[in-house]
Amino acid sequence: MTGQTSRRRFLKIAGASGVIAAAAGGGYMLTRGPTRALRPWQEAGTAFHADPVRAALSYAILAPSPYNRQPWLVELPGPQEALLYCDLDRLLPHTDPFNRQTVIALGCFLELFSLAAAEAGFTTQIDLFPQGDPGNGLDSRPIARLGLTAQPDLPGDPLFAHCLNRRTTREIYDMGRDVPAAALDRLQTAALAAATVRFGATRNQAEAGQLRKLTREGVHREFASRAVRQETVDFMRIGRREIERNPDGIAVSNPIVELLQQLDMIDRENMAARKSRAFALGFERMEKLTLASPGFFWIATADNDRSSQIAAGRAYLRTALQATADGLAMQPLSQALREYPGMRKLYVQMHRLLMEQPGERIQMLARIGYAKPVPPAPRWPLEHRLRASASG
Numbered sequence: 001m002t003g004q005t006s007r008r009r010f011l012k013i014a015g016a017s018g019v020i021a022a023a024a025g026g027g028y029m030l031t032r033g034p035t036r037a038l039r040p041w042q043e044a045g046t047a048f049h050a051d052p053v054r055a056a057l058s059y060a061i062l063a064p065s066p067y068n069r070q071p072w073l074v075e076l077p078g079p080q081e082a083l084l085y086c087d088l089d090r091l092l093p094h095t096d097p098f099n100r101q102t103v104i105a106l107g108c109f110l111e112l113f114s115l116a117a118a119e120a121g122f123t124t125q126i127d128l129f130p131q132g133d134p135g136n137g138l139d140s141r142p143i144a145r146l147g148l149t150a151q152p153d154l155p156g157d158p159l160f161a162h163c164l165n166r167r168t169t170r171e172i173y174d175m176g177r178d179v180p181a182a183a184l185d186r187l188q189t190a191a192l193a194a195a196t197v198r199f200g201a202t203r204n205q206a207e208a209g210q211l212r213k214l215t216r217e218g219v220h221r222e223f224a225s226r227a228v229r230q231e232t233v234d235f236m237r238i239g240r241r242e243i244e245r246n247p248d249g250i251a252v253s254n255p256i257v258e259l260l261q262q263l264d265m266i267d268r269e270n271m272a273a274r275k276s277r278a279f280a281l282g283f284e285r286m287e288k289l290t291l292a293s294p295g296f297f298w299i300a301t302a303d304n305d306r307s308s309q310i311a312a313g314r315a316y317l318r319t320a321l322q323a324t325a326d327g328l329a330m331q332p333l334s335q336a337l338r339e340y341p342g343m344r345k346l347y348v349q350m351h352r353l354l355m356e357q358p359g360e361r362i363q364m365l366a367r368i369g370y371a372k373p374v375p376p377a378p379r380w381p382l383e384h385r386l387r388a389s390a391s392g
């Protein structure tokens with residue numbers, strides 16, 4: 001039996017790809033979870049990051065990003081200063097063709113940076129696009145210049161207290177437990193405090209039902225695109241070893257998957273194939289998640305320029321922290337907001353449903369509810385996301 005044949009046979013016998021898809025949909029188990037890949041969650045703010053810029057950055061790298069790509073890259077040109085760049089090697093060309101979601105993630109990063117700095121008694125001056133707005137195509141110019149100024153009497157933001165517990169929760173949410181109206185009001189207050197955006201939310205079951213239907217359809221269409229599916233599979237980190245080596249992407253870790261990985265029996269092409277069992281199971285799991293969504297919220301901006309995308313990210317990060325404070329689980333469901341041609345029809349329907357003004361863009365849509373807790377997602381250490389300053 002050749003290596004290839006034996007591999008195929010094993011996959012067939014064990015239904016291995018199905019196991020992987022089920023694990024992917026359900027996050028990872030902690031039986032033998034990663035350790036080094038989670039260290040940034042323990043090291044944030046410790047003495048290890050002695051200067052205030054590094055200390056704030058050690059929190060900012062815990063920001064959410066699509067597919068956990070962590071697209072930030074930082075230079076430290078001088079004391080109390082940082083330049084934030086987008087790492088152009090961390091884009092999602094098929095899923096996010098205009099890099100809109102990547103820029104939202106950079107907005108999340110900026111908000112978390114400034115919350116962490118405020119906690120340490122520093123105000124953050126953020127100059128967006130100091131060498132010009134990149135417009136449609138992102139390029140090598142900086143996204144923002146950050147400057148810290150000491151202000152010892154600065155009151156911290158209470159949201160900061162929740163940043164180490166914030167998670168994206170890909171679990172079934174309790175459909176028997178309503179999201180309180182007051183909690184949605186608090187999300188709105190959190191979102192609007194730092195950014196010019198519009199916040200919308202619903203806990204009404206007729207409205208939520210429409211969103212469940214559209215997001216489910218979005219999942220359906222996403223799975224119909226081979227290129228997008230392959231991008232998803234490419235950024236799955238399968239097994240502890242792979243997660244530790246590349247602590248980004250979507251982590252999949254359980255003992256069976258790990259064994260298959262060690263035996264070199266993971267076949268990524270097979271996983272992305274439409275007729276594969278992995279496809280069917282992954283799809284079913286995602287469908288179940290969209291249907292188990294008691295409430296939704298969304299963040300809209302009046303236009304879709306890069307500054308608006310940054311504002312949406314800042315607002316999103318704050319809502320995520322407020323949700324954490326209220327014991328609520330949340331997960332963005334971005335499928336129907338993505339801009340590749342196969343999603344066009346649904347994108348228009350979603351905007352028709354949620355848009356309040358002509359030209360408005362729905363930047364984020366997330367499900368919200370109550371669910372069992374999940375572990376944190378892997379991160380690259382801060383040092384990995386720093387690069388030598390061009391001027392220094």
Ligand SMILES: Cc1cc2nc3c(=O)[nH]c(=O)nc-3n(C[C@H](O)[C@H](O)[C@H](O)COP(=O)(O)O)c2cc1C
Pocket residue numbers: 062063064065066067068101102104105108166167168169170249250331332333334335376377
């Ligand atoms: C702009 C944006 C879009 C996202 N879209 C999705 C999505 O459609 N589905 C999903 O499960 N997570 C989505 N996420 C969440 C990321 O996958 C998540 O932040 C990342 O895996 C890291 O996990 P963490 O948030 O628990 O730290 C999105 C995050 C951002 C910032």
